[in-house]
Amino acid sequence: MKEAKFAIIDVETTGGGIRGNKITEICVIVLQHGEEIDRFVSLVNPGREIPLYIEKLTGINDAMVADAPYFDEIAPQINSLTKDCIFVAHNVGFDYNVVRAEFAEAGIDFNRKRLCTVRLAKKLIPGLFSYSLGNLCTSINIPHRDRHRAQGDTEATVILFQRCLALDEDYEVIGGFLNRKSKESYVPPNCKASDFEDLPQKAGVYFFRDKQGSPLYIGKAINIQKRVLSHFREKSNRKYALLQDTYSIDYKLTGSEVLALLREAELILKHYPKYNKAQKNPTKPYKLTSYHNKKGIEQFALHKNKIAPVSWMQFYTREEAIEFLEMLCEKFELCPKFCALQTGVESCSHYKIHQCSGACDGSLSAKEYNRRVSKALDFIEQYEDSCLLLEKGREAGEKSFIYLEQGRFAGYGFISAQEEINAVDDYQNFMIRQKSSAYADRIIQRYITTSKKLERIALKEAQEHENSVFDHWLN
Incomplete structure (x- = not known):
């Protein structure tokens, strides 16, 4: 040497x-x-x-x-x-x-x-x-x-x-x-290597801070340490400037990716960090509506700008809406033609959904088809109920929850297995209330329509069964 x-x-x-x-x-x-x-x-x-x-x-x-x-x-x-x-x-x-x-x-x-x-x-x-x-x-x-x-x-x-x-x-x-x-x-010149070494390989939000401790950039990650390392290795002018201004890096664990997304959106709106791209108001959402067509069949439609008497759900991208409608169509055996998935066809010929109900060609009566639609609407309406979405916690023996009040994000919290839940409303003792926003609505909407392992406690159901659902959850 x-x-x-x-x-x-x-x-x-x-x-x-x-x-x-x-x-x-x-x-x-x-x-x-x-x-x-x-x-x-x-x-x-x-x-x-x-x-x-x-x-x-x-x-x-x-x-x-x-x-x-x-x-x-x-x-x-x-x-x-x-x-x-x-x-x-x-x-x-x-x-x-x-x-x-x-x-x-x-x-x-x-x-x-x-x-x-x-x-x-x-x-x-x-x-x-x-x-x-x-x-x-x-x-x-x-x-x-x-x-x-x-x-x-x-x-x-x-x-x-x-x-x-x-x-x-x-x-x-x-x-x-x-x-x-x-x-x-590879750690930024003004930071301590120990700041990086102390970062966990868990889900959460992380902060790049300036000399005064104010956030310069806020991000979310499934693996915080790995994500921060990727910033160090990026060679863009903007990222270089961020690293030159950074004097410390810290984090907050969330346990799950969806809660990390929600906390990131909340904190960016709170601090407006210099190096985060400004959050713009999302474009008008696509609204899922329904109406009875000439054959008496209740048909779904997607509208972006029209005012409809009934709006069942809203989506912030057409892709999310289509993905949800395809799931709905398969789950309740509906016709793609009557689910806003196909237009200009006499009978269904969808590239992905092959078990058409038959309502489009008259082999299934409108009355029977509308019964299926009714079940689909019951399924949709549960998303507007107050409920808890359950996720893993920040550490072993802990669970996290996201509280939706009439379908809108209203808070989150963490409960360890050692805590006593004696009544349904006890979860409120652990809840951190939050203001809903268009960003949070979009995150929640995408989560509930795409999550493969969604755990959900409807609060009406919990009231009926007392605390048994919570006992199952915590154990």
């Missing part, structure tokens, strides 16, 4: 994150045994105009790079210079990904082990107010000339890295950072 070569690199760019960003200047200083053994510095023609705000920041303008080489002209030299080197930069995620993208455009696969001097300094020089290069240099008396120019920033980073080497003579910290299995190799 002590024979290793380190290529300390800084680039100036046209701006705009890590995707589509072009290099305007690059500096590479190669160290071995803590001493400089080689150096390369060059302006780079980005092949596009340099924005005014970048020119003001770096001092590099279009005229300065007009006669400079394009990156693909200097790529072989940089590739050779950094071969067998460890790529080192202050906030390495930015420089490495921009350089790697430029090499990719030049037709060269550029892969190097990498070290971040932000994370290294945090580990070896803890307790500083800020770890930006300028503030860090001021704090520990590192000369920093020509700020925001590649050579000036690289020279300052070299001195910082040499200080880190002196504090880590046995390469214990550096070796740990280079270990691919180490969390330090």
Whole structure:
């Protein structure tokens, strides 16, 4: 390890994150045994105009790079210079990904082990107010000339890295950072690796927070740790900016995916995090209605904009509506033609549903068919009843429930097997009340129409059977 070569690199760019960003200047200083053994510095023609705000920041303008080489002209030299080197930069995620993208455009696969001097300094020089290069240099008396120019920033980073080497003579910290299995190799620069290590592999919501602890991004996951890791590995400009602003990551367990979805929607509306896409009002829902046609058959229809005297259910996508109607048609042996699944046909010829009832061709009477429709409507009406949807809890021996009040999301809670349920209404002692929203309605609607293992306690039924349904649930 002590024979290793380190290529300390800084680039100036046209701006705009890590995707589509072009290099305007690059500096590479190669160290071995803590001493400089080689150096390369060059302006780079980005092949596009340099924005005014970048020119003001770096001092590099279009005229300065007009006669400079394009990156693909200097790529072989940089590739050779950094071969067998460890790529080192202050906030390495930015420089490495921009350089790697430029090499990719030049037709060269550029892969190097990498070290971040932000994370290294945090580990070896803890307790500083800020770890930006300028503030860090001021704090520990590192000369920093020509700020925001590649050579000036690289020279300052070299001195910082040499200080880190002196504090880590046995390469214990550096070796740990280079270990691919180490969390330090991919955790955001301002976060603790322990934040990631503490994340559970369970369902819930997670929070990326800024320096003040305010949520920057809120997400949901079946496996929180795995989902957060996927954010670290994503290379979009937006995700890069999020990770740079993140100082801590935490979570709340929910036990189930559907409750994670509901809590995510609730918390996004509460906090409006900077990096969550704004939740827009859903489009008008599709309403499931019914009417008696000329043959006296009660026929289902889907309407989006019409006002109907009877509306049995609503769906926020046509796909959800069709999926539910197909289930209804099969379960109660109805005709696809009379379930809004086929139009313009004399008799049913649905690609998926083959056991047509026969009402469409007259082999089943309207009266008998309407009896089946009546049973289907009874089935539909249960979704408008107050009920509990039952799910697994956050840990062994616990169950979660989602409370629907007349078919609308109204709260959730958790009950352990040790709790006593002596009456049906006792579940309210464990409930966290929530305001319903269009987002929550949509989540619930999709859940109850697509879930293969839906556990549901109708509160009317529970009242009739006292607490026996709860005893069965908890045990």
